[in-house]
Amino acid sequence: MKYFDYAATTPPYPEVIRSMAEIMEKHFGNPSSLHQYGEEADRLVRHAKEVTAQLLGVKPNEIIWTSGATESNNFALKGAAMRGGRTQGHIITTSIEHPSVYECCRQLEQIGFEISYIDPAPDGIVLLEDIQNALRADTIIVSMMHVNNETGAVQPVQQVSEWLKKVQPRTLMHVDGVQGFGKLPVVLAKWNIDLYSLSAHKIRGPKGTGLLYIKQGTELFPLLAGGGQENGYRSGTENVAGIVGMTKALRLAATEQYTLAERLTAFSQLLKTEIQAIDGLVLTNPAIASPHIIHFCYPGMKSEVILHSLEQQGCIVSTQSACSSRKAEPSRVLVAMGITREHAASGIRISLGDQHTNQDIEHLITALRQTVTQLRPLERR
Ligand code: PMP
Numbered sequence: 001m002k003y004f005d006y007a008a009t010t011p012p013y014p015e016v017i018r019s020m021a022e023i024m025e026k027h028f029g030n031p032s033s034l035h036q037y038g039e040e041a042d043r044l045v046r047h048a049k050e051v052t053a054q055l056l057g058v059k060p061n062e063i064i065w066t067s068g069a070t071e072s073n074n075f076a077l078k079g080a081a082m083r084g085g086r087t088q089g090h091i092i093t094t095s096i097e098h099p100s101v102y103e104c105c106r107q108l109e110q111i112g113f114e115i116s117y118i119d120p121a122p123d124g125i126v127l128l129e130d131i132q133n134a135l136r137a138d139t140i141i142v143s144m145m146h147v148n149n150e151t152g153a154v155q156p157v158q159q160v161s162e163w164l165k166k167v168q169p170r171t172l173m174h175v176d177g178v179q180g181f182g183k184l185p186v187v188l189a190k191w192n193i194d195l196y197s198l199s200a201h202k203i204r205g206p207k208g209t210g211l212l213y214i215k216q217g218t219e220l221f222p223l224l225a226g227g228g229q230e231n232g233y234r235s236g237t238e239n240v241a242g243i244v245g246m247t248k249a250l251r252l253a254a255t256e257q258y259t260l261a262e263r264l265t266a267f268s269q270l271l272k273t274e275i276q277a278i279d280g281l282v283l284t285n286p287a288i289a290s291p292h293i294i295h296f297c298y299p300g301m302k303s304e305v306i307l308h309s310l311e312q313q314g315c316i317v318s319t320q321s322a323c324s325s326r327k328a329e330p331s332r333v334l335v336a337m338g339i340t341r342e343h344a345a346s347g348i349r350i351s352l353g354d355q356h357t358n359q360d361i362e363h364l365i366t367a368l369r370q371t372v373t374q375l376r377p378l379e380r381r
Contacts, residue, residue: 001311002360005318007149007179007293007351010204016248020206020241031238032227041240048247055254056196056213057189064212064230065243069178070100071223072197072212073143075234076174077104079220080141080195087112089140094118094126094155095336096148101176102332105143113140122338123286124153131160141172141195146180150320150333150349152293153286154184161193172218178202182253183261183290194218198250200242204354205249209242260354264291267352267361274365280372280379284339284347294350297334297343298372300379306348309374313367318349 003011023044029037031045046060053060066072081089093105095117105115116134120126131142142164146157161173174195180186182203188196196213200206214220214233226235268291275281275296284295298306303319310317320331330344350364 001314001316002363003316004350004352004356004360004364005316006353007202007349008318009201009207010353011355012201012206012245013204013249013252015252016205016245019248020245023241023244027240029240031240032229041238044240045238045243048243051247052211052250055250057187058213059216061231062213062216064214064233065238065246066210066212066234067208067239068201068210069098069176069197069199070210072199072210073098073100073174073176074104075212075220075223076195076197077101077108077141077143078223080172080174080218081108081113082221083219084221086140088114088138090114090116090136090138091140092116092118092131092134092142094120094144096120096124096126096150096153096333097143097145098149098176098178101143101145119336120153123288124148124151124284124333124337125286125288126155128156128159128163132163135164135168135171137168139168139171141174143174143176145176145178146186147178147184147290147293148333149179149293150331150347151284151286151295151337152179152289152291154180154288154290157193158191161191165192179290179293181250182257183264183292185257188213200246200249203249203253206242206245209239209246211246256354261291263354263356264352267356268292268294270361271350271365275368278369278372280376281368282343284334284337292352294352296348296350297339298346298348298375299343301346301375303345303347305375305378306346306371309371310348310367313370315364315367318351320347320349 027040029041031042049060049063109115118126118130144155157175164173172194175193176197178199194215198211200209222233224235229235271294275283282297330341334344
Protein backbone atom coordinates (compact mmCIF):
# COMPACT_ATOMS: atom_id res chain seq x y z
CA MET A 1 0.00 0.00 0.00
CA LYS A 2 1.18 3.53 -0.77
CA TYR A 3 0.13 6.11 1.82
CA PHE A 4 -0.85 9.55 0.46
CA ASP A 5 -2.57 11.00 3.52
CA TYR A 6 0.28 12.91 5.19
CA ALA A 7 -2.01 15.86 5.97
CA ALA A 8 -4.02 13.54 8.25
CA THR A 9 -1.02 12.09 10.02
CA THR A 10 2.51 10.87 9.32
CA PRO A 11 4.62 7.85 10.31
CA PRO A 12 6.98 8.87 13.13
CA TYR A 13 10.70 9.09 12.31
CA PRO A 14 12.57 5.99 13.63
CA GLU A 15 14.74 8.37 15.73
CA VAL A 16 11.58 9.73 17.34
CA ILE A 17 10.33 6.25 18.23
CA ARG A 18 13.72 5.23 19.65
CA SER A 19 14.13 8.32 21.79
CA MET A 20 10.58 8.07 23.13
CA ALA A 21 10.99 4.39 24.02
CA GLU A 22 14.23 5.18 25.83
CA ILE A 23 12.60 7.98 27.81
CA MET A 24 9.64 5.86 28.86
CA GLU A 25 11.99 3.09 29.94
CA LYS A 26 14.73 5.08 31.64
CA HIS A 27 13.48 8.57 32.44
CA PHE A 28 9.95 8.08 33.66
CA GLY A 29 10.17 10.65 36.47
CA ASN A 30 7.64 13.42 37.02
CA PRO A 31 9.31 16.73 36.08
CA SER A 32 7.75 18.37 39.17
CA SER A 33 9.34 15.90 41.63
CA LEU A 34 12.29 17.16 43.66
CA HIS A 35 14.36 13.95 43.59
CA GLN A 36 16.83 12.91 40.90
CA TYR A 37 14.19 11.15 38.75
CA GLY A 38 12.16 14.35 38.67
CA GLU A 39 15.19 16.51 38.03
CA GLU A 40 16.23 14.37 35.09
CA ALA A 41 12.74 14.57 33.53
CA ASP A 42 12.65 18.32 34.15
CA ARG A 43 16.04 18.71 32.49
CA LEU A 44 14.77 16.83 29.41
CA VAL A 45 11.66 19.01 29.14
CA ARG A 46 13.65 22.21 29.60
CA HIS A 47 16.26 21.18 27.06
CA ALA A 48 13.51 20.32 24.57
CA LYS A 49 12.03 23.77 25.07
CA GLU A 50 15.39 25.48 24.46
CA VAL A 51 15.96 23.53 21.23
CA THR A 52 12.40 24.21 20.02
CA ALA A 53 12.64 27.91 20.87
CA GLN A 54 15.85 28.16 18.89
CA LEU A 55 14.26 26.41 15.91
CA LEU A 56 11.32 28.82 15.97
CA GLY A 57 13.48 31.88 16.72
CA VAL A 58 11.63 32.66 19.97
CA LYS A 59 12.36 32.54 23.73
CA PRO A 60 12.01 29.24 25.67
CA ASN A 61 9.48 30.79 28.09
CA GLU A 62 7.25 31.64 25.12
CA ILE A 63 6.54 27.95 24.41
CA ILE A 64 3.84 25.91 26.15
CA TRP A 65 3.58 22.16 25.55
CA THR A 66 0.06 20.91 24.88
CA SER A 67 -1.71 17.69 23.90
CA GLY A 68 -1.81 18.72 20.23
CA ALA A 69 -2.98 21.53 18.02
CA THR A 70 -6.64 21.04 18.96
CA GLU A 71 -5.73 22.04 22.51
CA SER A 72 -3.36 24.79 21.33
CA ASN A 73 -6.09 26.34 19.17
CA ASN A 74 -8.72 26.08 21.92
CA PHE A 75 -6.29 27.60 24.41
CA ALA A 76 -5.35 30.48 22.09
CA LEU A 77 -8.98 31.40 21.37
CA LYS A 78 -10.71 30.68 24.66
CA GLY A 79 -7.70 31.83 26.67
CA ALA A 80 -7.69 35.18 24.85
CA ALA A 81 -11.47 35.63 24.83
CA MET A 82 -12.01 34.73 28.49
CA ARG A 83 -9.01 36.53 29.96
CA GLY A 84 -9.96 38.76 32.89
CA GLY A 85 -13.32 36.99 33.24
CA ARG A 86 -14.63 38.47 30.01
CA THR A 87 -17.80 36.99 28.45
CA GLN A 88 -18.26 39.42 25.56
CA GLY A 89 -16.26 40.77 22.66
CA HIS A 90 -15.59 40.20 18.99
CA ILE A 91 -13.43 37.60 17.24
CA ILE A 92 -12.42 37.38 13.58
CA THR A 93 -11.73 34.02 12.00
CA THR A 94 -12.41 32.40 8.63
CA SER A 95 -15.00 29.93 7.43
CA ILE A 96 -12.26 27.53 6.26
CA GLU A 97 -10.53 26.91 9.60
CA HIS A 98 -9.91 23.47 11.05
CA PRO A 99 -12.77 22.36 13.38
CA SER A 100 -10.53 22.99 16.40
CA VAL A 101 -10.80 26.72 15.61
CA TYR A 102 -14.19 26.80 13.90
CA GLU A 103 -16.12 24.76 16.51
CA CYS A 104 -14.29 26.52 19.32
CA CYS A 105 -15.60 29.83 17.93
CA ARG A 106 -19.10 28.33 17.75
CA GLN A 107 -18.84 27.51 21.49
CA LEU A 108 -17.64 31.03 22.26
CA GLU A 109 -20.59 32.37 20.29
CA GLN A 110 -22.95 30.39 22.52
CA ILE A 111 -21.60 32.07 25.64
CA GLY A 112 -21.92 35.60 24.26
CA PHE A 113 -18.94 36.40 22.01
CA GLU A 114 -19.57 37.70 18.49
CA ILE A 115 -17.67 36.01 15.69
CA SER A 116 -17.03 37.13 12.11
CA TYR A 117 -16.37 34.08 9.90
CA ILE A 118 -14.69 35.44 6.76
CA ASP A 119 -15.24 33.51 3.53
CA PRO A 120 -12.32 32.98 1.15
CA ALA A 121 -12.26 34.12 -2.47
CA PRO A 122 -13.20 31.33 -4.94
CA ASP A 123 -9.54 30.24 -5.04
CA GLY A 124 -9.64 29.35 -1.34
CA ILE A 125 -7.53 32.30 -0.16
CA VAL A 126 -8.93 34.84 2.30
CA LEU A 127 -8.47 38.47 1.26
CA LEU A 128 -6.78 40.96 3.57
CA GLU A 129 -9.42 43.49 2.63
CA ASP A 130 -12.22 41.27 3.98
CA ILE A 131 -10.42 40.92 7.31
CA GLN A 132 -9.87 44.70 7.36
CA ASN A 133 -13.59 45.33 6.86
CA ALA A 134 -14.47 43.07 9.78
CA LEU A 135 -12.19 44.72 12.38
CA ARG A 136 -13.96 46.44 15.30
CA ALA A 137 -12.70 48.40 18.30
CA ASP A 138 -13.66 45.43 20.51
CA THR A 139 -11.99 42.73 18.35
CA ILE A 140 -10.06 40.55 20.80
CA ILE A 141 -8.28 38.23 18.39
CA VAL A 142 -7.87 37.41 14.70
CA SER A 143 -7.34 33.68 14.13
CA MET A 144 -6.25 32.36 10.77
CA MET A 145 -4.55 29.22 9.49
CA HIS A 146 -1.24 29.32 7.58
CA VAL A 147 -2.12 26.49 5.17
CA ASN A 148 -5.57 25.03 4.68
CA ASN A 149 -5.64 21.32 5.49
CA GLU A 150 -8.05 20.40 2.67
CA THR A 151 -6.98 22.51 -0.31
CA GLY A 152 -3.44 23.51 0.66
CA ALA A 153 -4.33 27.21 0.14
CA VAL A 154 -1.68 29.44 1.68
CA GLN A 155 -3.27 32.27 3.66
CA PRO A 156 -1.82 35.80 3.90
CA VAL A 157 -1.00 35.55 7.62
CA GLN A 158 2.01 37.86 7.54
CA GLN A 159 0.12 40.51 5.58
CA VAL A 160 -2.82 40.37 8.01
CA SER A 161 -0.56 40.52 11.05
CA GLU A 162 1.53 43.43 9.70
CA TRP A 163 -1.62 45.44 9.05
CA LEU A 164 -3.26 44.47 12.37
CA LYS A 165 -0.25 45.40 14.47
CA LYS A 166 -0.14 48.80 12.75
CA VAL A 167 -3.79 49.73 13.15
CA GLN A 168 -4.79 47.99 16.39
CA PRO A 169 -1.84 46.34 18.18
CA ARG A 170 -3.89 45.28 21.23
CA THR A 171 -5.88 42.81 19.08
CA LEU A 172 -4.10 39.46 19.21
CA MET A 173 -3.05 37.57 16.08
CA HIS A 174 -3.19 33.78 16.20
CA VAL A 175 -1.96 31.45 13.46
CA ASP A 176 -2.76 27.74 13.23
CA GLY A 177 0.56 26.66 11.75
CA VAL A 178 -0.06 22.90 11.67
CA GLN A 179 -0.02 22.30 7.90
CA GLY A 180 2.64 24.87 7.02
CA PHE A 181 5.57 23.99 9.27
CA GLY A 182 8.27 21.99 7.47
CA LYS A 183 6.79 22.74 4.05
CA LEU A 184 6.89 26.53 3.85
CA PRO A 185 9.18 29.07 5.52
CA VAL A 186 8.00 30.09 8.98
CA VAL A 187 9.65 33.14 10.58
CA LEU A 188 7.71 33.98 13.71
CA ALA A 189 9.82 37.03 14.54
CA LYS A 190 9.08 38.54 11.13
CA TRP A 191 5.40 37.61 11.20
CA ASN A 192 4.95 39.57 14.43
CA ILE A 193 2.14 37.35 15.65
CA ASP A 194 1.10 36.68 19.26
CA LEU A 195 0.08 33.02 19.17
CA TYR A 196 1.10 30.08 16.97
CA SER A 197 -0.10 26.45 17.17
CA LEU A 198 1.78 23.34 16.08
CA SER A 199 1.14 19.59 16.22
CA ALA A 200 3.83 16.91 16.32
CA HIS A 201 2.09 14.14 14.38
CA LYS A 202 1.91 16.12 11.12
CA ILE A 203 5.71 16.32 10.97
CA ARG A 204 6.55 12.70 11.78
CA GLY A 205 6.40 13.17 15.54
CA PRO A 206 4.08 11.46 18.03
CA LYS A 207 0.31 11.96 18.29
CA GLY A 208 -1.02 13.73 21.36
CA THR A 209 1.74 16.35 21.56
CA GLY A 210 1.75 19.94 20.36
CA LEU A 211 2.74 23.41 21.37
CA LEU A 212 1.44 26.92 21.60
CA TYR A 213 3.82 29.83 21.11
CA ILE A 214 2.66 32.68 23.34
CA LYS A 215 4.47 35.96 22.76
CA GLN A 216 5.97 37.29 25.98
CA GLY A 217 3.54 39.56 27.81
CA THR A 218 0.41 37.99 26.29
CA GLU A 219 -2.17 37.17 28.94
CA LEU A 220 -4.37 34.13 28.48
CA PHE A 221 -6.96 32.56 30.77
CA PRO A 222 -5.54 29.10 31.62
CA LEU A 223 -7.96 26.44 30.40
CA LEU A 224 -6.54 23.71 32.60
CA ALA A 225 -6.41 24.53 36.29
CA GLY A 226 -4.21 22.42 38.53
CA GLY A 227 -0.60 22.21 39.63
CA GLY A 228 0.52 25.29 37.68
CA GLN A 229 2.98 23.58 35.32
CA GLU A 230 4.15 25.46 32.18
CA ASN A 231 4.46 28.80 34.00
CA GLY A 232 0.87 28.46 35.20
CA TYR A 233 -0.47 28.47 31.63
CA ARG A 234 -1.19 24.76 31.36
CA SER A 235 -1.46 22.49 34.37
CA GLY A 236 -0.88 18.76 34.09
CA THR A 237 2.17 16.48 34.28
CA GLU A 238 4.22 17.00 31.14
CA ASN A 239 4.26 14.29 28.46
CA VAL A 240 8.04 13.97 28.64
CA ALA A 241 8.46 11.33 25.92
CA GLY A 242 6.05 13.18 23.61
CA ILE A 243 7.82 16.50 24.16
CA VAL A 244 11.25 15.01 23.41
CA GLY A 245 9.79 13.16 20.39
CA MET A 246 8.18 16.33 19.09
CA THR A 247 11.40 18.29 19.46
CA LYS A 248 13.29 15.65 17.48
CA ALA A 249 10.65 15.74 14.74
CA LEU A 250 10.70 19.56 14.65
CA ARG A 251 14.48 19.54 14.29
CA LEU A 252 14.43 16.96 11.48
CA ALA A 253 11.54 18.69 9.69
CA ALA A 254 13.25 22.08 9.92
CA THR A 255 16.56 20.69 8.65
CA GLU A 256 14.96 18.93 5.71
CA GLN A 257 12.38 21.54 4.74
CA TYR A 258 14.17 23.16 1.80
CA THR A 259 15.09 19.94 -0.01
CA LEU A 260 11.66 18.56 0.82
CA ALA A 261 9.85 21.62 -0.58
CA GLU A 262 11.76 21.26 -3.83
CA ARG A 263 10.87 17.56 -4.19
CA LEU A 264 7.25 18.04 -3.20
CA THR A 265 6.87 20.93 -5.65
CA ALA A 266 8.07 18.73 -8.51
CA PHE A 267 5.75 15.89 -7.44
CA SER A 268 2.73 18.13 -7.02
CA GLN A 269 3.28 19.85 -10.38
CA LEU A 270 3.46 16.47 -12.09
CA LEU A 271 0.33 15.23 -10.30
CA LYS A 272 -1.61 18.41 -11.11
CA THR A 273 -0.70 18.20 -14.80
CA GLU A 274 -1.75 14.55 -14.92
CA ILE A 275 -5.00 15.14 -13.05
CA GLN A 276 -5.90 17.97 -15.43
CA ALA A 277 -5.28 15.63 -18.34
CA ILE A 278 -7.72 12.98 -17.04
CA ASP A 279 -11.17 13.60 -18.47
CA GLY A 280 -13.70 13.92 -15.64
CA LEU A 281 -11.35 15.17 -12.90
CA VAL A 282 -11.35 18.84 -11.88
CA LEU A 283 -8.37 20.26 -10.02
CA THR A 284 -9.47 22.36 -7.04
CA ASN A 285 -6.10 23.64 -5.84
CA PRO A 286 -5.69 27.39 -5.48
CA ALA A 287 -2.86 29.16 -7.32
CA ILE A 288 -0.92 29.59 -4.07
CA ALA A 289 -0.90 26.20 -2.40
CA SER A 290 1.47 24.27 -0.21
CA PRO A 291 3.19 21.62 -2.36
CA HIS A 292 2.15 18.75 -0.10
CA ILE A 293 -1.62 19.01 -0.73
CA ILE A 294 -3.36 18.31 -4.04
CA HIS A 295 -7.13 18.45 -4.19
CA PHE A 296 -9.48 17.47 -6.99
CA CYS A 297 -13.16 16.72 -7.57
CA TYR A 298 -14.73 14.03 -9.73
CA PRO A 299 -18.19 15.49 -10.32
CA GLY A 300 -20.92 12.89 -10.54
CA MET A 301 -19.08 10.46 -8.28
CA LYS A 302 -19.06 10.15 -4.46
CA SER A 303 -15.75 10.77 -2.67
CA GLU A 304 -15.97 7.45 -0.78
CA VAL A 305 -16.35 5.50 -4.02
CA ILE A 306 -13.25 7.17 -5.48
CA LEU A 307 -11.34 6.61 -2.24
CA HIS A 308 -12.17 2.89 -2.17
CA SER A 309 -11.36 2.44 -5.83
CA LEU A 310 -7.95 4.07 -5.31
CA GLU A 311 -7.43 1.87 -2.26
CA GLN A 312 -8.06 -1.20 -4.43
CA GLN A 313 -5.25 0.04 -6.68
CA GLY A 314 -2.96 0.28 -3.65
CA CYS A 315 -3.24 4.03 -2.93
CA ILE A 316 -4.48 5.54 0.34
CA VAL A 317 -5.94 9.05 -0.05
CA SER A 318 -8.53 11.06 1.86
CA THR A 319 -12.01 12.44 1.21
CA GLN A 320 -11.87 15.63 3.32
CA SER A 321 -9.81 16.36 6.39
CA ALA A 322 -9.50 13.29 8.62
CA CYS A 323 -11.49 15.03 11.36
CA SER A 324 -14.47 15.58 9.05
CA SER A 325 -14.32 12.58 6.74
CA ARG A 326 -16.88 10.55 8.69
CA LYS A 327 -19.46 13.32 8.42
CA ALA A 328 -22.14 12.95 5.76
CA GLU A 329 -22.09 16.66 4.85
CA PRO A 330 -19.94 17.94 1.98
CA SER A 331 -16.83 19.82 3.05
CA ARG A 332 -17.52 23.20 4.73
CA VAL A 333 -14.24 24.48 3.26
CA LEU A 334 -15.17 23.68 -0.34
CA VAL A 335 -18.69 25.05 0.06
CA ALA A 336 -17.23 28.32 1.49
CA MET A 337 -15.13 28.59 -1.70
CA GLY A 338 -18.35 28.60 -3.71
CA ILE A 339 -17.96 25.03 -4.99
CA THR A 340 -21.37 23.39 -5.49
CA ARG A 341 -22.39 20.80 -2.91
CA GLU A 342 -22.46 18.14 -5.64
CA HIS A 343 -18.89 18.89 -6.71
CA ALA A 344 -17.78 19.13 -3.08
CA ALA A 345 -19.26 15.68 -2.38
CA SER A 346 -16.81 14.23 -4.91
CA GLY A 347 -13.64 15.81 -3.45
CA ILE A 348 -10.40 13.90 -2.93
CA ARG A 349 -7.29 15.09 -1.10
CA ILE A 350 -3.86 13.67 -1.88
CA SER A 351 -1.18 14.68 0.60
CA LEU A 352 2.52 14.00 0.19
CA GLY A 353 5.48 13.58 2.49
CA ASP A 354 9.24 13.19 2.59
CA GLN A 355 9.16 9.42 2.08
CA HIS A 356 7.56 9.52 -1.37
CA THR A 357 9.60 8.50 -4.40
CA ASN A 358 9.18 9.02 -8.15
CA GLN A 359 7.85 5.46 -8.36
CA ASP A 360 5.17 6.20 -5.76
CA ILE A 361 3.96 9.19 -7.76
CA GLU A 362 3.94 7.14 -11.00
CA HIS A 363 1.95 4.43 -9.18
CA LEU A 364 -0.58 7.04 -8.03
CA ILE A 365 -0.96 8.51 -11.52
CA THR A 366 -1.64 5.05 -12.98
CA ALA A 367 -4.14 4.37 -10.16
CA LEU A 368 -5.96 7.65 -10.86
CA ARG A 369 -6.29 6.78 -14.55
CA GLN A 370 -7.49 3.25 -13.75
CA THR A 371 -9.98 4.53 -11.21
CA VAL A 372 -11.62 6.87 -13.70
CA THR A 373 -11.77 4.11 -16.33
CA GLN A 374 -13.27 1.72 -13.77
CA LEU A 375 -15.81 4.22 -12.40
CA ARG A 376 -16.85 5.89 -15.67
CA PRO A 377 -19.89 3.61 -16.18
CA LEU A 378 -21.14 4.61 -12.71
CA GLU A 379 -20.94 8.39 -13.30
CA ARG A 380 -24.11 10.40 -12.67
CA ARG A 381 -23.75 13.18 -15.19
N1 PMP B 1 -5.22 22.46 12.63
C1 PMP B 1 -5.03 21.91 11.42
C2 PMP B 1 -4.89 22.81 10.23
C3 PMP B 1 -4.96 20.53 11.27
O1 PMP B 1 -4.77 19.98 10.06
C4 PMP B 1 -5.09 19.71 12.43
C5 PMP B 1 -5.04 18.20 12.33
N2 PMP B 1 -6.02 17.62 11.50
C6 PMP B 1 -5.29 20.33 13.69
C7 PMP B 1 -5.35 21.70 13.74
C8 PMP B 1 -5.48 19.52 14.94
O2 PMP B 1 -4.27 18.95 15.35
P1 PMP B 1 -4.23 17.74 16.40
O3 PMP B 1 -4.53 16.51 15.64
O4 PMP B 1 -2.81 17.76 16.93
O5 PMP B 1 -5.20 18.03 17.48
